[in-house]
Amino acid sequence: MTSAVEANADGLIGPTHSYAGLSPGNLASSLNAGEASNPRAAVLQGLDKMKRLADLGLPQFVLPPHERPNIPFLRTLGFSGTDARVLERAWKDAPAFAAAACSASPMWAANAATVTPSADAADGRVHFTPANLVTNLHRALEHQQTQRALDALFPDPARFAVHDALPAVAHLADEGAANHVRLCADHGQPGVNLLVWGREAYEPWTGAYPARQTREASEAVARRHGASGAVLARQSKAAIAGGTFHNDVVCVGALETLFFHDLAFEDTKGTKAAIRAAAEGLFEPMFVEVTSADLPLADAISSYLFNSMLVQLPGEDRLTLICPTETRDNARSHAVAERLVGSNGPIGRVEYVDVRQSMRNGGGPACLRLRVVLNEAELAATNPAMRISEELHARLSEWANRWYRDTLAPADLADPALIDETRSALDALTGMLKLGSGFYPFQRA
Template sequence: MKSFEANFDGLVGPTHNYAGLSTGNVASKLSANDTSSPKNAALQGIAKMKALHDMGMTQGVFAPQERPDILSLRRLGFSGSDANVLEQAHKEAPNVLSACFSASSMWTANSSTVSPSGDSKDSKVHFTPANLTNKFHRSLEPEITGNILKAVFNDDNHFNHHLHLNENDHFGDEGAANHTRLCSEYGEQGLEIFTFGKYAFDQSKPAPTKFPARQTLEASQAVARLHGLSDENVVYVQQNPHVIDQGVFHNDVISVGNQNVLFYHEQAFLHSDAFLAEVQSKFGSDDLHFIKVTTDEVSLEDCVKTYLFNTQIITLADGTMAIIAPMHCYHNPKVKAYLDKLVTLNTPIKQVKYFDVNESMKNGGGPACLRLRVALNDTELNAVNQHCLMSDELFTNLNAWVSKHYRDELHFDDLRDPNLLMESRTALDELTQMLKLGSVYHFQQI
């Protein structure tokens, strides 16, 4: 049976703005309070999705969260009409208001962890939404993420959906941004690598000191248990605390894998030699490519600035691989020179394709942040909600939808505007009808 990797990219929501909410994410903090362009951000993301579709990839679309999150604002004591809630929050707690407007769900790499049917004991594809407890604005997402996942992967014969982990820092889970999978073929049993930042129950272990470690070992172990993974096909590795303190807030900012390729910076992992030996042993095949980038080749600072590793590695129809990189990599001479050299080496990576995702990059998310990887076989793909798969028709409809509903610019003071709330709800209601998702948002269930 044919198998492949589908990428489900998050649509940028109508309230995309720069609030600098993510401590530890250098780009996010540097862009705080800049003027954003929700329309450009959404169109850039849709253009990337269509380009991958045209390259022969299976490309899906993942709906954004309902924003502003009025329900959360009411839980926090703001009352009256929706307009009054926004005005009170703007005056009394502007940081809370910003958090409840965040469009961070565009980064679907954080939405959940996915294990393919080839890895799980029940031979189903498993999904666990990330609880994202480390950041308030992201902790608002898991419930609706679960609703959307169930609406997209809506056949219980093939898909198994789990509740997100306990909402506590001990089980802080950031989803697929700290998870990758190596395999020979997507449909065969693979090796799942869970990268964590700290041990929650053992304070004596190494941990970052400047920025928070968002993923715990205990959360990764819990997801592996829920997904029915065997110990022989799982590797746990700690992210180097030093790189977290340099702004590498997720592992997908410092390494990325695809099939038999692991592309990583030499500073990415703690105890790298032991980790790589375990990966090699459990992978089994000698046909495994460890592509290590040294600090001399590309500095840690340039990795964070350009998101060299927050790129997608995709397998093309001819069996070779391509890197999907942000334009920031193209414009950095040292990174561009490295990538030019990489495609000439004896590895499966033979192409680099550059995309303009600047609106996302300014908020701290590159091409890899924007997509959730789901390995599927033909039968499972047929069980997916087909309205969420990219096509020429959907591309046209999404562009028209964005042009109709999204603002060209957004400033912080715009967040108090009740018209923005209504614009966002109208847009999302229309989107759920387009994608046949049903009533996944709270405002649709009232």
């Protein structure tokens, strides 16, 4: 057996972090739309969460924010002149597109890509497919820069395969690892890849909120990765209608354990049977199901209990659940978390982290990270400048305090000074993370 560990790559929250309400079906995003944000507090919260994981003994990497405002996108819409003029005219003539061009949504790295570990891939490499995120315009702008970031973090083509995103069409709508859970006996052993989809490509969809992942996209990713042990399951229509825009809002898993709400899947019994069949001879799956009686769907969504990180910490036999403070502050979800620990089941303790700035846009601890299983040789082949350490955490915190605003209202996104501020910040970051020359569009212009 090859020794392996589950590393995390978190999205570094960008300087234009704001509450613009761009994501239908994301209740927190809609609820807080129009309020002022605090980009500095947001990035520092994210950095502290990364350091917390690194201090607990897990490899932790950082994915850089994307260039925002996205001036090249606005130029494709016919706006011209200086960059400041482009931004000004876009906010005047096409404010919805201007808002999309300013979104800091790449911070939610769970949507960055779907990852297949080398133990499950036909060619023995780690495979990444950046998500095309076509359901929402502001997110559909991400995949090309995400691919550059993954290439920078995983540069060795002998060990890593970073693919292009799937074609950007509704039939192949792909939301990345937010709809993917890997179960296994050990990270270095072959596992079961649970891929959750919301609709079929040609299915008429009449729901109030979009079903963002198609079955065909999940199948295509598994096929191009040569992924063994793939199980496809349909996301619950009731959960989507209730505001579960990604399956990771109601489901999370690690090693043999799948922790989920009883409304996570359209066919819970069939999903469990399919996982058991795929795991036969490899491991015995453990299902920890929370009923609607114990935790109504509305409480599951508002508390983000399942959008927590379920991790195996070095030297510990039971798993640790890393929850947002909102889970602790909700009486029902807190009671469920306490019962998990006291039940002598697979989850041994619960830790809480403050990511309130992200939560107000509908993203918990699990939304901020992309999980990547790496063996020792693969871990050694990553970009060391992008790995969180005491020193890098301190440098990035100093960088954020210098460049990020502490208050940003949606109207402030039209400020042309924001272009120079964000570009100066990203210029400095490029050198710190050794991303190479021309990493961002403005550096290549």
